[in-house]
Amino acid sequence: MQITFLGTSSGVPTRSRNVSSIALRLPQRAEVWLLDCGEGTQHQVLHSEIKISQITRIFITHMHGDHIFGLMGLLASCGLAGNPNRIDIYGPPGLDDYLRACGRYSQTHFSYPIKVHTVQPGLLFEDEEFRVRCGPLKHRVPAFGYRIEEKDRPGHFDADQAAALGIPFGPLYGKLKRGEQITLPDGRKVQGRDLCGPTQVGRKLAYCTDTIYCDEAVELAAGVDVLIHEATFAHQDAALAYQRLHSTSTMAAQVALAAQVQQLIMTHFSPRYAPGNALELGDLLAEARAIFPHTEMAYDFLTYEISRHPNTGGDRRGTAALADLTHR
Structure with a gap:
């Protein structure tokens, strides 16, 4: 299970960061699932190791443009790439109407089936290997976080x-x-x-953006291996965070701490913290690590591999749940 960050900026793209999108590669089934699809996502895919033809599910958190403006273009490209399978899209009310309107006014017709699922809190998807749940977050429009769980597997048979x-x-x-x-x-x-050897415990991922600190995010992320959480603002700009219903770096860390996750990766950063400004992204990282030391800061094309680990019956923090960071 490998995470690739395709966009880590908030609101607008910058020279080094595109807007929100994350790809989750599932090599055991040759599939890619997307979390959000901001403008330019398909261009980011072309510069990554992700195969657009393997995209089968897309999970949209909310209807703001920096999370959905790349969706229609990507879906059109999937058809041209010869995607033979159905793509299932999950998102808040209005997403289906948005896609239908885009298709109607642009005269775009898909050569493969697309199914849009309007989400409600609870279980969204389950098969023999995975289950996906969602929960409400607190933002200016209806927003949802997602939890992706890989099911446990029996240990090696002797x-x-x-x-x-x-x-x-x-x-x-x-x-x-x-x-x-x-x-x-x-x-x-x-x-x-x-x-049989020890049970191979399934990997768990939670994705929470856009939102201010809320108990629902803590519940959704409880005990996951990796929490991806927005950190739009620095702690000293908390007034802006409350005004715009976004999180600070310290709020993201507090969610990770309360949820007892193994690793926090922050994303969705305001361009105001560009190098040379009074506050830079390194300051946000230091703020978060003061609360939750197992914190990393995402950047575009960062990959994070979550490895399976045996069920040892003890605390997994800092051992088997850790993943490898590589910078392309």
Whole structure:
């Protein structure tokens, strides 16, 4: 599970940062899921390792332009790229009407099916590997955060040990791999869990933007491996944050601390903190780390790999949940 930041600025793009979009690569199923799709997202994809043809789901937090203005262009490009699959789009009320109006006035017709899901707090999607939930945030328009959970997997099955016990190869191995108990012809009972290594705990990601500090964000992010949270303003500009219903760096850190996450990555930064100004982004990072040390600051094309980890029954902080940062 790999995160790629395609845009990390708030409101407007800058020379070094595009507006909001994040790609989540799921190599085990050759899929890419997008979180928000600000203007220019498809250009950012072209400069990354993301394959536009693999995009299958897009999650939109709210209807402000810096989070949706790239959606129509990207969807049109997906059709030209020969995307053979349906794309499911999740977002707040009005998103379907917006896309229909864009298509009507631009005479854009898609060569593949698109399904728009109007979200409500709770479970949005679930299959054998993943579940996705959303929760309300506090912003000037209806806004939602998303939580993506990978389901736990059984530990490695010891086939050699099974053979040593005289268990015939076949359907019984499948039951043992699932942790079930079997009974052999001679009456012996074998517990599948005794032949499997530690459970591989599923990875968990939460994405909260745009929002001011709220209990709903803490609930949504509880215990995740990675929390991606907006940090539009520095702490000393908290008055602006309250006025515009955005977060400061310290608010993002407080959410991470209260939710007991493993790693916080801040994004959605105001251009007012560009290099050479009285306050710079390094100051926001220092503010956040004073509250929550496991904090990083996103930049465009930052990738973050979340590795699976065994269930050791203890605190995972700072060990298996950590990911590798690489700068292209």
